[in-house]
Each structure stands twice: as C-alpha cells, then as structure tokens.
Amino acid sequence: MSSDTETKQWKTLDKDLNRISQVEYATQYVSRPLIGTGISLAFIVIAATIAAVTFGQAEGGVLVVAAAAVGAYMALNIGANDVANNMGPAVGARALTMGGAIVIAAICESAGALLAGGDVVSTISKGIIDPASVADARTFTWAMMAALISAAVWVNLATLVGAPVSTTHSVVGGVMGAGIAAAGLAAVNWPNMGAIAASWVISPVLGGAIAALFLAFIKYRIIYQDDMIAAARRWVPVLVGIMAGAFAAYLSVKGLKRVVKIDIPTALMIGVAVGALAYVVTAPLIRHQSKGMENRKKSLKTLFGLPLVLSAGLLSFAHGANDVANAVGPLAAIVHAQEFGAFAGKVAIPTWVMVIGALGISFGLVLFGPKLIRMVGNQITKLNPMRAYCVALSAAITVILASWLGLPVSSTHIAVGGVFGVGFFREWETERRARKAKTDRPVKTIAVEERRRRKLVRRSHFMTIIAAWVITVPAAAVLSGVIFLILNAVFA
Known part of the structure; x- marks a missing residue:
C-alpha cells in the first residue's frame, strides 16, 4: 500500500511540476513583447536625459527634452516599419x-545616418507649409511637436497591423495638419501636396x-535557356554590373549629401564607371x-545570393542617410527655435540629435522589425x-529615374511595389505559359475558386497595404491637427 501511495504522490508531484513549467512558458511568451517595450522606454528616457544635459539649462529646455523623447519614439518606429522594405526580400x-x-x-542604417545623413534639413518638410504663416516661434514649436507625435503614432499603428507605410508621407501629413490647425488651409502649398499625392501612384507602379x-x-535570358549555367555566366556579371552602377549612382545622389553634393549627370557617370x-x-x-x-534553377540561386546581400546592405545605408531626417528633422527645428527664438527654413542638425535618430532606428529594427520583414519577405508573394x-x-533604379525626372517618390512604396510587380508578373507568366503549353488540363477547365486560390500575390495583404498608403497623409494630418490644438490650448 505504501508503495502505491508513494507512486501516486510522485505522479501528482509530476503533474504539479508540469503545470508550473507550463505557467513559466506561458509567462515567458506573454512577457516577451514587454521586453521590447521596456527597452524602448529606456531608450526614450536616455534620449530625454541627453537633451536635458545638453540643453536643459537654457530657456525652453523642457520643450527640447520633450521633443527629444518624441523624436526617439519616432526613430524607433522608423526602424520597426521602414527598414523591412530593404531587408524583407533578402530574408x-x-x-x-x-x-x-x-x-x-x-x-x-547607423552608418548611413551618422556618416552621410544630411546635416541640413528642411524643417518645413518639403515646402508643405508657407513659413510666413507660422512666423511665431511658439506656434512653430507646437506645430513641429504635433507633426512629430502624429507621424510616430501613425507609423506605430501601421506596424501593429502589419502595413509598411511611408514615414516621409507620415511626417508630411503631420506638418500639413499642424499647419492647417495653426494658420488655416491657405498656409498649405497645395501644388507640392498634389505632387506628393501623385507619388502614391508613381512610386509603386x-x-x-x-x-x-x-x-x-x-x-x-537565363532560366528558360537549355543551358542555364552557360547563360548565367554570360548575364549574371552584366546584372551585377547594372546593380553596382545603379547603387553607386543612388548613393551619390541620396546618400552622400553631407560629404559632397552631386548632380544627376555626374552621378550617372559615376554609376557607369563603377558598373x-x-x-x-x-x-x-x-x-x-x-x-x-x-543545370537547374537551384544552382542559379547560389549565384544571386551574395549580390542580393550586398544590395540589401547598400539600400539600408542609403535609407539611414536619407530618412533619419524624418525622425530628427522636426526635433532639430524645435532645438533651433528654442535656442534662437525664431524658426528657420533650414537648420543644422546637432550631433547628439543625429545620434538619437541613428540609434533609435537601429533599436526599433532589432526590437520590432521582424514582423514587417516577414510581411514584405514572405507574406505578399514567394521570393527567391x-x-x-x-x-x-x-528600388535603386527607380529613385535615380525619379530624381532625374524631378518626381517625389517614396522608398517604401517603391520597394513594396517591386514585390507586388514580381508577384503579378509571375501570375501573368504562369497563366500565359499554361495556355501556350496546351496541356491535358488546360487552365480554362480549372474552377474559378481554384484559380483564385492559386494567385501568387495574396490579395488581402495587397488591399491592406494599399489602404494604409492612401490614408497615411490624411490620417497623420487629422491626428496632428488635433494634437496641435490640444497642445496650444493646454500650454497657452
């Protein structure tokens, strides 16, 4: 009897221990998201502390500290959302x-922001608001603060629902909304806004x-050839040359502004030489x-692996150089306004502000980036x-073409548009080849539901992303206008 009793006790103990271990696993699973949130809050506090040490004793120091915290929050969101467009395809x-x-x-991203990030940023983002309409430094400060908060919140919401959106458009919408709330509709440069709205279509297409x-x-030229390896020997070096030339021109135009200003013809010459x-x-x-x-397709994938990794790194460098201003541009404007008692159309970005932007983007990527990287890389269409x-x-060629033609484009829309383009081309090519082959089971005999299921681009993600793109500017504008009115009323 005692033996049976001991056996039952051990079984009961095993069950209890198993329950405890399951509780521990559940606790770890639930607390995992909180780790990222905790580190993010710590980074925001550190950014605010740096601002307090650097600027806290001067007049308006409290505003600068608050703006630094919001700028750090924006940088985290850029890292969580925007960087996925560069790394998603490679993953x-x-x-x-x-x-x-x-x-x-x-x-x-950090190297691009710190080494080649523009040291002079247009504080009235892309000429959206007439500077004369917000000539008062106090009004200007609240407008920039509202724009920064609204853009950060909107990008955060987009990341939560899994939609890659343009942080540039978020900032533009924020500046526009705050400008309208501060000085009315007449303050907005509507032709520039029209050009930005056109980029919603131009960039992805x-x-x-x-x-x-x-x-x-x-x-x-390669895959459909009888000898794929011989074709690859002929054409892969050409494609790598095109890539190297495109990225050399891209970085010359977008990533080296701080070092030297290069015009489009010179950038193209640099691209041809490097290519x-x-x-x-x-x-x-x-x-x-x-x-x-x-002689099979799997062998070809090996030849494209290293060029793809290099291109992803170069895109990230250029993104860090170009888009860090979305996080720290309004912050730099607030610092300037508080320091000199007036706004300026262009201001120099202090080093400590640039460091906050660079580190924030990197932290945001590490803590929250995988979700959007998986979305862009795996869930829209299958990539090799x-x-x-x-x-x-x-992405590199489109930016060069857009700069040459003077068209405002979004790097986010271009990269995601590229993924859509590849997927839709595969759909079209698959159906075309099936019709041409005239197999025993022609495409026409397949049920409509089955053909819909076989689509190579997931339509649900397509519609979600397009909807997020369309409402980014108006949503950020409305949010910014409301925040500006609240700030202005509370601190009047």
Missing part, C-alpha cells in the same frame, strides 16, 4: 537569416514595372563559382534570390 529569399539581416541593417522587367529578362568595374571583377568570379554546377534581386535593383 524572404533565404539569402539572409533574420538575425543576419537585423545585424547588417542595424550597422548599415514604377518600382513594380522595373522589377517585373528585370525578372522577365532573367527568366527569358563597368564591377562587371570586369565579377565575370571571372562567376565563371569560377559556376564550375561543376548542375532572383526575384528579390529584381526588387532591390528596381
């Missing part, structure tokens, strides 16, 4: 692990079209790498190294 194509992508992006064209080139050099260096390497490879390479290449 989705399995050219990079999630950990590797985060490390490369964090380093390249152009990015998608260029990505689809390059994918078509790869399919018809030619890359071709000369790459051709023998590809020949060596392809020796002994089997060739398709992801086309997306990265289209």
Whole structure:
C-alpha cells in the first residue's frame, strides 16, 4: 500500500511540476513583447536625459527634452516599419537569416545616418507649409511637436497591423495638419501636396514595372535557356554590373549629401564607371563559382545570393542617410527655435540629435522589425534570390529615374511595389505559359475558386497595404491637427 501511495504522490508531484513549467512558458511568451517595450522606454528616457544635459539649462529646455523623447519614439518606429522594405526580400529569399539581416541593417542604417545623413534639413518638410504663416516661434514649436507625435503614432499603428507605410508621407501629413490647425488651409502649398499625392501612384507602379522587367529578362535570358549555367555566366556579371552602377549612382545622389553634393549627370557617370568595374571583377568570379554546377534553377540561386546581400546592405545605408531626417528633422527645428527664438527654413542638425535618430532606428529594427520583414519577405508573394534581386535593383533604379525626372517618390512604396510587380508578373507568366503549353488540363477547365486560390500575390495583404498608403497623409494630418490644438490650448 505504501508503495502505491508513494507512486501516486510522485505522479501528482509530476503533474504539479508540469503545470508550473507550463505557467513559466506561458509567462515567458506573454512577457516577451514587454521586453521590447521596456527597452524602448529606456531608450526614450536616455534620449530625454541627453537633451536635458545638453540643453536643459537654457530657456525652453523642457520643450527640447520633450521633443527629444518624441523624436526617439519616432526613430524607433522608423526602424520597426521602414527598414523591412530593404531587408524583407533578402530574408524572404533565404539569402539572409533574420538575425543576419537585423545585424547588417542595424550597422548599415547607423552608418548611413551618422556618416552621410544630411546635416541640413528642411524643417518645413518639403515646402508643405508657407513659413510666413507660422512666423511665431511658439506656434512653430507646437506645430513641429504635433507633426512629430502624429507621424510616430501613425507609423506605430501601421506596424501593429502589419502595413509598411511611408514615414516621409507620415511626417508630411503631420506638418500639413499642424499647419492647417495653426494658420488655416491657405498656409498649405497645395501644388507640392498634389505632387506628393501623385507619388502614391508613381512610386509603386514604377518600382513594380522595373522589377517585373528585370525578372522577365532573367527568366527569358537565363532560366528558360537549355543551358542555364552557360547563360548565367554570360548575364549574371552584366546584372551585377547594372546593380553596382545603379547603387553607386543612388548613393551619390541620396546618400552622400553631407560629404559632397552631386548632380544627376555626374552621378550617372559615376554609376557607369563603377558598373563597368564591377562587371570586369565579377565575370571571372562567376565563371569560377559556376564550375561543376548542375543545370537547374537551384544552382542559379547560389549565384544571386551574395549580390542580393550586398544590395540589401547598400539600400539600408542609403535609407539611414536619407530618412533619419524624418525622425530628427522636426526635433532639430524645435532645438533651433528654442535656442534662437525664431524658426528657420533650414537648420543644422546637432550631433547628439543625429545620434538619437541613428540609434533609435537601429533599436526599433532589432526590437520590432521582424514582423514587417516577414510581411514584405514572405507574406505578399514567394521570393527567391532572383526575384528579390529584381526588387532591390528596381528600388535603386527607380529613385535615380525619379530624381532625374524631378518626381517625389517614396522608398517604401517603391520597394513594396517591386514585390507586388514580381508577384503579378509571375501570375501573368504562369497563366500565359499554361495556355501556350496546351496541356491535358488546360487552365480554362480549372474552377474559378481554384484559380483564385492559386494567385501568387495574396490579395488581402495587397488591399491592406494599399489602404494604409492612401490614408497615411490624411490620417497623420487629422491626428496632428488635433494634437496641435490640444497642445496650444493646454500650454497657452
């Protein structure tokens, strides 16, 4: 009896211990999101402390401290949302692990922000508001604060629902809404707003079209050839040369403003020279790498892996250089207004402000970036190294074309548009080849529901992202206007 009793006691103890372990696992699972939130709050407090030490003794120091905290919050959200567009395709194509992508992006984003981030930023974002309408330094400060808060909150909400949105458009909407609340509709530069609205269509369509064209080139010149490896030896160095040239021109125009200002013709010449050099260096390497490879598509993926990783790093560097201003531009404007008692159309960004922006983007990426990276890389359409390479290449080329034509475009819309372009091209090409093949089971005999299920682009994500793009500017504007009125009423 005592033996049976002891056995029952041990079984009961095992069950109790199992319940405790399950509770521990559940606690760890629930608390995991809180770790990111806790680190984010700590970073915001540190940013505010840096502002207090640097500027706290001067008049208006409290406002600068508050603005630094909001700027840090905005930088975290940019890292969580925007950086996914650069790293998502490489992760989705399995050219990079999630950990590797985060490390490369964090380093390249920080380097781009600190080494090549614009040291002079337009504080009235892209000429949206007439400076004369907010000539009062106090009104200007509240307008910039409202714009910063609204943009950060909107990007945060978009990240929570899994929609990659343009942080530039969020800031523009915030500035517009605060400007309208402060000085009325007449304060807005409507032609500039019209150009930005046009970019909602131009950016994704152009990015998608260029990505689809390059994918078509790869399919018809390499994948559909009888000897894919021989075709790859001929064309992959050309594609790498185009990529190197495009990124050289891209970085010359967008990423090196702080070092030297380069016009479009000079950037294109730099791109041609770098592209030619890359071709000369790459051709023998590809020949060596392809020796002994089997004549199948899996072998081709290996040849595109390294160029894809390099392109993702270069995109992150350029993004850090170009978009850090979305986090710290309004903050720099507030610092200037409080320091000199007046606003300025352009201000220099203090080093401590730039550091907050750079570190905030990196922290946001590490803590919250994986969700959007998976969305862009895996959940819109299936990517492999060739398709992801086309997306990265289209991003660089589209920005160069847009700069040359003077069109305002969004890097977020271009990259995601490239993913859509690749997916829709695959849908079209699959159906075209099926019809041409005239197999025993032609496409026309497949039920409508089954054909809908076979779509290569997930329509639910497509509609969610498009809706988020369309409402970004008006949503940020309304939110900013309300915040401005509250701030103005509370601190009047």
